[in-house]
Amino acid sequence: MGTSIPVVKAILQANEAVASENRAAFDRVGLLAVNLMSAPGAGKTSLILAALAHLPPTLRVGVIEGDIASTLDAERIAAHGIPVVQINTGGVCHLDAPMIRSALSHLPLEDLDLLFIENVGNLICPAEFDLGAHLNIVIASVPEGHDKPYKYPGTFQKADGVVLNKADLLEFLDFDLEAFRHGLRILRPDVPLFIVSCRTGQGMEAWAEWLLEHYRRRRERHGP
Numbered sequence: 435m436g437t438s439i440p441v442v443k444a445i446l447q448a449n450e451a452v453a454s455e456n457r458a459a460f461d462r463v464g465l466l467a468v469n470l471m472s473a474p475g476a477g478k479t480s481l482i483l484a485a486l487a488h489l490p491p492t493l494r495v496g497v498i499e500g501d502i503a504s505t506l507d508a509e510r511i512a513a514h515g516i517p518v519v520q521i522n523t524g525g526v527c528h529l530d531a532p533m534i535r536s537a538l539s540h541l542p543l544e545d546l547d548l549l550f551i552e553n554v555g556n557l558i559c560p561a562e563f564d565l566g567a568h569l570n571i572v573i574a575s576v577p578e579g580h581d582k583p584y585k586y587p588g589t590f591q592k593a594d595g596v597v598l599n600k601a602d603l604l605e606f607l608d609f610d611l612e613a614f615r616h617g618l619r620i621l622r623p624d625v626p627l628f629i630v631s632c633r634t635g636q637g638m639e640a641w642a643e644w645l646l647e648h649y650r651r652r653r654e655r656h657g658p
């Protein structure tokens with residue numbers, strides 16, 4: 435029984451080491467890396483595309499797309515002329531740091547300011563694996579219900595920012611915003627919450643501005 439624990443630890447430790455290398459590679463070029471985690475269908479790809487419309491056109495954005503299979507999301511991103519690499523995990527339910535490291539050789543890192551990493555749609559496993567990103571973002575959406583912070587505390591605990599998407603549906607669904615907020619505050623009293631709709635653009639300005647502020651701070655500290 436006791437033998438499985440050291441194995442899991444070793445995997446996570448090896449992951450940590452590569453995550454630190456990834457972070458160092460990002461810092462060398464003054465790039466901000468943002469890991470997006472959510473259940474399937476919460477709007478990770480849509481959030482990337484909606485943010486692009488509100489970020490300055492001079493900000494150079496790249497994307498790593500994580501999916502179990504297919505290149506559908508990467509194609510949506512590439513259609514906007516954005517450098518994108520698809521990672522197909524072949525059934526694995528999360529990205530890990532070595533997968534990111536191998537994707538990085540396919541991206542023009544020196545020519546990027548902001549790298550979005552879209553994790554595999556899953557609210558449990560991705561939070562266990564540090565990718566080397568500077569910001570871990572958890573996206574929930576109104577149709578999923580307000581109980582997500584209560585049911586997946588481990589993932590929300592890792593969040594540097596939380597986005598509640600599909601806010602345009604609040605008036606049609608029995609989503610208790612105060613219960614959601616309360617569940618989040620119990621875990622993370624100070625984590626910023628962005629209430630947005632990728633469909634209508636609601637809240638997108640504040641979200642883009644927050645990302646930009648983090649980018650500027652990172653650039654001051656690590657910029658070339």
Ligand code: MG
Pocket residue numbers: 477478479480507552
């Ligand atoms: Mg997607």
